[in-house]
Amino acid sequence: MTAGACQIAVSCTREQITGTTELQQERELNRFLAEIEKRALRIAEISIRDRDEAFDLVQEAMIKLVRNYADRPEAEWTPLFYRILQNGARDWHRRQVVRNRVMVWFGRSSSDDDDRDPIASAPDPIGRTPDEKLESQEAMESLELAVAALPRRQKEAFMLRTFEGLDVAATAAAMGCSQGSVKTHYSRAIHSLRETLGEHWQ
């Protein structure tokens, strides 16, 4: 085999390996996102209380993770994803403040076109009876309202630790703070929620 032929063969093999690696990475990203997306949507929805906007935040977080952090170790994806999502939610709240000021300027309310219907009319996907479904929805609605009323950092710590099940270290990475701060925010959040929801909720 000539030197040129060898070079072409090596080049082709390298391209095949690169292609295979990219395909494998895409599969892993797809699996990771499929696992996390439903919980992420609900967490975003609880953060900003708007499902359509929550969809946008989740998609934006997916795009940023895929584009900027796909090469990072898979163990880092979850805290990175939630860090992007939390930043998106924070920016959304900042924009809402400005938007509301502009709306006030023109004498309009941003909630004028809020026509969301919280009652789902479709059959329950997990086969609960109507009573069970209603009971669960009421419990979740109470919890959502109580979580939404928490200070931002407590809200983040509670949702990441409880809903997503991250440990203290991963939560600290997602929130960009120390593990001690996570413990403090989480503890305060739990006590505040228990006080708000009362004994009957449990």
Added chain:
Amino acid sequence: MNERNEKTADIEDQAFAAKAKEVFDQSVQGLDAEAQSRLNRARHGALAHAGSGVSHSQWLRWAPATGVAAAAVVAVVVLTGRPPVDELTPPATVSDFEILLDQESFEMLEELEFYSWIDLEVEGNGNVG
């Protein structure tokens, strides 16, 4: 005695967290088919972005100058013009201007272009619509 109280509180906190997790998981499992379909499309859309050459942020960096100009016009009007109708609403500050010019706020810039147009219409005709 205190130690026992702390242990009891910890157990109660854990029970509360477990209940919250259970209720949350049920709400996740109860997501309807439309929501799951939208998530599926969002995921595939995001993965399709992996191979695209021009990044979103680069595109935003080259956002049309008209959007920025419109935002500047509205910001100047808001900062220097007549006071808000609602006396309780705090006046706009310089930080608002920074938010308006933030790359992440491009959608807001597009909307502000519309607001700018309304403002010009009001000045020209005295009313809108």
